[in-house]
Amino acid sequence: MANLNGRSRQENTYDAIVVGSGISGGWAAKELTEKGLKTLVLERGPMVRHLEDYPTAMTDPWDTKYPQGKLPAEQLKAQYPVQSRTGYTVNEYTKHFFVRDDENPYTEEERFDWIRSYQVGGRSLTWGRQTYRHSPMDFEANAREGVAIDWPIRYADLAPWYDYVERFIGVSGQNEGLPHLPDGQFQPPMEMNCVERAFKQRVEGRFGERRITMGRCAHLTEPTEEQLSLGRSKCQYRNMCMRGCPFGGYFSSNSATLVAAERTGNLRMRPDSIVTSLIYDAKAGKATGVRILDAQTLKEEEFYAEVIFLCASALNSTWIMLNSTSSRFENGFGNGSDQLGRNVMDHHFRVGAKADVEEFGDKYYSGRRPNGIYIPRFRNLGDAATKKDFLRGYGYQGGASRPGWDRDLAGEGFGADRKAAMSQPGPWTMQLGAFGEILPYEDNRVTLNHAAKDKYGLPTLSAKVTIRENEKAMRKDMQAAAVEMLEAAGFKNVMAADMGYAPGLGIHEMGTARMGRDPKTSVLNAHNQVHECTNVYVTDGAAMTSASCVNPSLTYMALTARAVDHAVQAKRKGDL
């Protein structure tokens, strides 16, 4: 039926379909095509070609349309009221890589900041590139504490895939030998500056359990042959990454996984393809393909494959599943557990401290390092000394720098003296901002809203997510421990801050189709297959059973590569 444009079923049939081309979908595409499967990637947003489609990558400050590339307040309010809540993501240099909120509605039953990039590459173009492994402790915490359900996998299941992913994407960082922040396959770490080095020495000397390390980030500091062969090169320390990197210095789908997939000859990329639902064959007990709406022609079309990977980002994969109803799946695809859409997690942050540093006035740095320092979790590590009155923990991202000419624009004076002063760097400051784990709560939830349709007439999501006592207690400690360390380092005017957090703002939304052993309490099994329909894999943040406190994307990549390996073996064995 629905092949409205009259193409034959055969023409629209592939070995595998991947929905979404962001961090997770790019990995699915690379792995499937490299393993020989003819793969169709369906991406709802427009094409973004590496290098060619980074229109602002080389824009100099004097060539912007608006002062410092900041968009007029009225435009932000009309077009990007949600995307601009971060305060740093949407500007003249980057706005084309974020969704227009006026065109992509959802309902906030409680404030929920859903920050999205709809395009080939997804948020791999705009992410912050901080890259950490979940630890053995993270995979065991739910079971040990009786929170939610147990993960169906352990660190050892994922460790080889972490190795594999890190080698390909390129991660710069320092091995530290910590059980709660596993080491990895790292390229040389970036350098700390003078103040950070002093901070490290003083704080580590004072607190045995706290380690100050260089941020681990997906940037090339010593590219491998494989990375060079993809056309990537060493990071140039421009720190303009969110505009797209002309050097391929950081990992994105566009610069890496999609290039690798393309060169196999097995990839077909179809942008402007909004996947609206999965097609389910009740007799076979399998999904046979997906329905799309072409964003350009507004025509519906169907595509078919033996195996389907949902990688549309946590909430969008969940939306597709909620919108895929049939007599078998009345409440959403594979939702026998009623867990689909529940347990929304993120990382809560925007709390910490900063200080003035009255030393090192004769020292400065050169280059714009796209990275900071990292302080791994040091609370609740399993011993009495680190135990606190909340569950789980948090890590800090931070750094020291000297402000430039814009440090006090409204300050007193004018003329030659002020000009000269502003041409010199200001005094050093150091700041620490914590990222904390959020527990999975069943009633932190997204649901399908048939009452509010988008411009395509499709139902939209409604979100109701809040943080609870555990997170609030943790925030107090996140602030206090930051103050304590800056003071211990001997820095001055230490100022604590809790700038408030709304769920979603961490841009690490996850958990809405969680993995588990029991189909009654989870949506996915240990290989990211939908329990109730095993030829559909969901490998983005939706799969997460708990959140850890570290940035999550590396884990999505490792889960994806592992799931593809499983799918290809299962297909060969005729098990799909």
Place this chain on the structure above:
Amino acid sequence: MLNRRDAFRGLALTMGMVSVGFAGPVAAALPPLAWTPAALDAEQARALDAAAELIVPKTDTPGAREAKVPQFVDRAVATYLDKPQAELLKTGLSQMNADARAAHGKAFAELTGAQQTALLSRYDQEAAAARKAWKPRHFFSLLKEYVTIGYFISEPGATLALRYEPAPGEYHGCVPLAEIGRAWAL
């Protein structure tokens, strides 16, 4: 016949010569406005042109005028600032001309450098006082902000008054400031 503007230029030149050796600012000579304003009227534009160069004067590096800062501020008023801010700037520039006339019988741009500086100093003190008292923002604070931004993001400002490196290539975390000499533009 000399028109008014040429007569003033001659005067400014003489004054400039007279004032050699006196440590006050040199009069901002009144050139014909080298640009066509988009949002400001002619008199506001001339006041802006003169004030910008006093806020960020030419020193060993170019000043605001050479960096086309007045044009930048005019464009910000036309396309970027919200209505209340745009109004604050425009009425502020007109106020400068009104105050100049009340005190010296001439528009701001036609005053001597010393007179202009005195007037701006008064505004600067008023702006600081308003800031301390949490009063509504003084126009001079906004003007100074946009002149400063316009200057340091301009090509001469970023590359000559500051140090600008589009693709540094490397990061060094602890180098003598003297080796770099100035703040980084970005």
